Amino acid sequence: MKIIVADLEGVFLPEIWINVALKTGIEELKLTTRQISDYDVLMTKRLSILKENKLNIEDIREVISTLEPLDGARQILDWIRAKSQIIILSDTFEEFVKPLMAKLGFPTLFCHNLTIDKNGAINGYNLRIDNQKTRAVKALKSLNYQVMAFGDSYNDIGMIQEAHQGFFFCPPSCVVAEFPDIPVTQNYDELKVRIGAFLEC
């Protein structure tokens, strides 16, 4: 039997931190896993920037609540869910992403969470487990699933390589250059073709 796993930001949702940067005017928050591949370095930097700028969870939620899924994201997810099973594997945090998951029809999401104090200050982040995306693919394989995986960033490489079929979706050119053997899909129409072929074979 088949199952699909996919990244969230850059695939179905806009990059949350880039949008927070745009709305707050804090240029440094634009960095993502596309530029800094070490997630701990990236997140520690983001949280210290929030603290310096006295931004708490409510400020961030306010920004996030104004965002919408990418054009066609809900439709392609509904299409996939009517044909197969999909689990979203994201290094985002449940406290940030919930309003956007509602807009996507609540597909199942494996992610992480934040430590927030009673004043709403974000004091830390809790990775549920290291390499959660790769491990999730391994776990699904152990349950006798044939797994297809796609994403756009450095933190998707592991799951893409671990899956039976894996490819990039709209990756930045630096990632493609570094992993030339991984196929690239550029839009939802191409994605439908790939998924259709995977489910039929």
Added chain:
Amino acid sequence: MKIIVADLEGVFLPEIWINVALKTGIEELKLTTRQISDYDVLMTKRLSILKENKLNIEDIREVISTLEPLDGARQILDWIRAKSQIIILSDTFEEFVKPLMAKLGFPTLFCHNLTIDKNGAINGYNLRIDNQKTRAVKALKSLNYQVMAFGDSYNDIGMIQEAHQGFFFCPPSCVVAEFPDIPVTQNYDELKVRIGAFLEC
């Protein structure tokens, strides 16, 4: 982080085989895992009954397409999905259950599939893996999830016992008598209380 796994038939959907029995008038198809705990014995019997009565996949689908989820099932699932993550672990078959999953808003489902020939005859069933429910809970624990599990039947015992918190939902009295140490929940209101407590602790 927390995740919930749950059985499908008897929890969110009516028992599919019982309804097929009622609509076709074939009394023997009323047997479920509630009465026969060995799933292979049960399924082999069901398929041979279908063959004897010349019922193919389209006949079964016709019956299933007339069924509705249990009263309040969609609402409780939506409530759970807005608060946490849920994966349905069912020993049903994807070919049967798809129209009913649509009526539930397509929560993620781990199940099995059938071997169907070009004339629509159901020639066999393929268990994706033995003890899939218990193994799925183990896999989720290996991904550092705290797992809550509930179901109504013999084939749910393993996952209920493997999970950090497990209980019966509307079980038949024979199952309760055999496993007196497993807590029992009788309706969706009680289920909400249990899930609320699990997510808050």
